[in-house]
Amino acid sequence: MPETDKIYRMFFENSADAMLIIVNGLFIECNTATVVMLGYGCKKEIINSPPFKLSPQFQPDGKLSSHKAEEMMQIARERGSHKFEWDHLRKDGSIIPVEVSLTALEASSGSTLHTVWRDISKRREAEKALQESEHRFHAIFETIPDVIAITRMRDGVVVDINQAYDSLTGFSREQLVGRSSLELDSWVNAGDRERVIEQVREVGFVRNMEVSMRTSDDVVRQALVSANMINLFEEPHLLTVFKDISERARSRAALRESEERFRQVFEANPDPVVIARLDDGKILDVNTAFEQKTGITRLEALGHNSADLNLWVDHQRREPFLTQLKTSGEVNNYEADFRSAGETPKTGLLSARIIRIKNEPCILIVIRDISAEKRAERALIEMDQLKNEFISTAAHELRTPVASIMGYTELLSGREFKGVFSDEQKQDFFQEVHENSERLTKIIDDILDVGRIESGQRIPLRKSVISIEKLLEKIVSRFRLTGRHTIQIQLDPSMSGLIEIDSHRISQVLENIISNAIKYSDKNSTVLVRAKSAGSFIEFSVSDQGIGMNEEQKSRIFDKFYRADGTDTAVRGLGLGMSIVKQIIEEHRGTIAVESTVSEGTTVSFKLPAEAASGKQDTP
Incomplete structure (x- = not known):
């Protein structure tokens, strides 16, 4: 069959894959592709060599190339064919991975094997890159502090989770993989998972959706969920990242509670309280006491400063107050007069601190109304002045009738005046003594009455x-x-x-x-x-x-x-x-x-x- 032999020879020589003939364990023929693959100059450098001579000493599985070559050829002889991967050596000593196909042939010359080598360097590189990529992904998957879960979209069955899942929920990988998150009741609100899936189906992803998760010991934790749809095993899966924000949520709740407490204290404070920007003095907030004392509503005050609202009776007192505040950061008990809801100005003690709101310096001012104290102080000073005047006047008022009585009694009793005055004059003198005595009695009665009233006693009737x-x-x-x-x-x-x-x-x-x-x-x-x-x-x-x-x-x-x-x-x-x-x-x-x-x-x-x-x- 010369024509058939010719066709086979052409196929053998022109094949893009390396082809070789092994007889009794030696290469007796190879094609040009083999020479090129191994980097030799001609076929003669390859022919009559056993397979292990064109191989490194050990194969990737650690076996000696000589032993494993005999093993692979024996399998091919027994089965008729055998396919496997093998590392060969190029002439320059570099390794080339190939996929080897051995086919047993019947020939009179002895045990014959037709060999085909297919270069799998690129496949090996792709597999290596994939392996490295998987290794990197796995490293990230396991070491990232956020929880990562891969679940089937149709039933919620967990395919894989990272170690962080345990710290968030208390469920181990063994407890979760192969089971549904719904079955474990790890979603506090099952509707949250449905919302995630629905949004992923609509737009392809979810970003930072806040949900509540239940731990194995029934503690509720807050998390931000981000998710994407991925295909695994030709089926849609959900790649979900849970970021534990329980501490942040607690801090946020504590901040809200703190702000609410401040608001309650702010509103309940009986003294007017004002919060304003430091740079221009524009009011950001006032409490109810401010509205009541000044007659200016909160809406009227917002966005205006005290000068706009004409609050200071003496505007020259405003600048020293602001200067002191900006210099020392605080002011305590600064006295000034302010316009009030009534016609009469109020006297107040201002205490102020510089605070920061949204990183902007602001002023917190508390105004203690001391108008009543000032009135009492003025009344006390005036009362002291009146009492002093009273003592002086009383002494004078008492001295006058006493002096008159003493003068007339001396005239009436003195020997040197005996026979000097007529009976009518003496009667006038007695009348003067009597009238001054009555006057003296009235003064004393008035003083006694006031003393009685001052001590809280009632005037007896x-x-x-x-x-x-x-x-x-x-x-x-x-x-x-x-x-x-x-x-x-x-x-x-x-x-x-x-x-x-x-x-x-x-x-x-x-x-x-x-x-x-x-x-x-x-x-x-x-x-x-x-x-x-x-x-x-x-x-x-x-x-x-x-x-x-x-x-x-x-x-x-x-x-x-x-x-x-x-x-x-x-x-x-x-x-x-x-x-x-x-x-x-x-x-x-x-x-x-x-x-x-x-x-x-x-x-x-x-x-x-x-x-x-x-x-x-x-x-x-």
């Missing part, structure tokens, strides 16, 4: 039924005898003529009011004393045509130690009378009021319960 007309006539007659004023009495004919009062104390009231009317009005002017019915009360009033009082004087007329005119030329007195008058009227369950116009006169009126007694009438 000894009530009796008296005639209103007789009471007024008796009091007015005293002033008519000694004064130049016209004093008139007007009585309401419709009122009851009787009233139950402490006649001594009400006489004290009327005498004080009438005395003031006379003191503060011109001589020969008229003082009108009236009594009339006012429902269930009897209203008494004393009107003069004197100098009158302004609003400030009227508001203080009942203050202890206060005198409308405190100058050296003023009408004498201790400033106690009207405070005692008010107390006596209130002890009678009555009320007292003052109406006055400067240069026109004053009317003092008081009401007493019209308790006309049914008992015996006393003499006033």
Whole structure:
């Protein structure tokens, strides 16, 4: 069959794969591709060599090439053919991996094997690269701190997980692989997994979806899930990365709680609190107390500074405050006056600190309203001043009648004056002594009454039924005898003529009011004393045509130690009378009021319960 032999020879020589003929364990023929593959110059360098001579001493599995070559050829003889991988040596000593196909042939020349070598260097390189890639992936897969899981999309069965999964959930690889995450109940909300799968199917991935995972000991942890769809074994799988954010979630919750606590403290603080930017002073937030104290709403305040809102009464006080704050980072108890919701400015103590909000320097200001304390402080200073004036005035008021009494008694008792004065003059002297004694008694009574009131004691009342007309006539007659004023009495004919009062104390009231009317009005002017019915009360009033009082004087007329005119030329007195008058009227369950116009006169009126007694009438 010469034609067939020719065709085989052509195929043998022109094959791209290396082909060789082995007879009795030796290469007896090879094609050109073999020479090229091994890097030899001609076939003669290869022919008559056993396979192991063209191989390294050991194969990749560690076996001697000589032993393994005999083993592979024997298998081919027994089976008829055999395919395996083999490392050959090029002429330059480099190794070339090949896939060897041995086919047993029947020949008269002995044991014959047809050999085909196919270069698998590129496949080996690809396999090596794949192996290295898998090694790198596995290293990353196992060492990355985030949890990585590969699950089948159709049923959630876990194909693989990394070691971090154990630290997050407490489930080991052995417990998870081959089982469904739904079966293990590791998703707190099963719907979260469905949302992940649905989004992956729609857009191909999920990024940082927050979910809750349950650990093996039933502890819930927060995680951010990122996922991609991958194909494994020709089936869609889910590559999922879980980032444990439990600490971050706890910190976030703690921050929210802290912010809520701050907000509650901020809002509940009874003092106005302001948060503003340091650079331009624009307000970022104010509390409810600020709105109430200033009358400026939060919306009106936001975005404006204190200058825009005209809060500072003295704008020159604002700059030193800001300068001190920027220099030292804090200010404590800086006193300044501020405009308030009312017309009267408030005095406040400012305490401020520089804080950072979103990395921007801001000011936290707390304003303590000390307006009441300042008023009390001024009142105390004024009271001390009034007391000092009272002591000086009291000494003077006491000295004057005492000096008069002593002077007249010396005149009446001195031997050198015996027979000098007539009986009429002596009677005048006795009258002066008596009047100054009464004056002295009244001063002492006033001081004792004030002392009693100051100690919290009530003024004792000894009530009796008296005639209103007789009471007024008796009091007015005293002033008519000694004064130049016209004093008139007007009585309401419709009122009851009787009233139950402490006649001594009400006489004290009327005498004080009438005395003031006379003191503060011109001589020969008229003082009108009236009594009339006012429902269930009897209203008494004393009107003069004197100098009158302004609003400030009227508001203080009942203050202890206060005198409308405190100058050296003023009408004498201790400033106690009207405070005692008010107390006596209130002890009678009555009320007292003052109406006055400067240069026109004053009317003092008081009401007493019209308790006309049914008992015996006393003499006033």
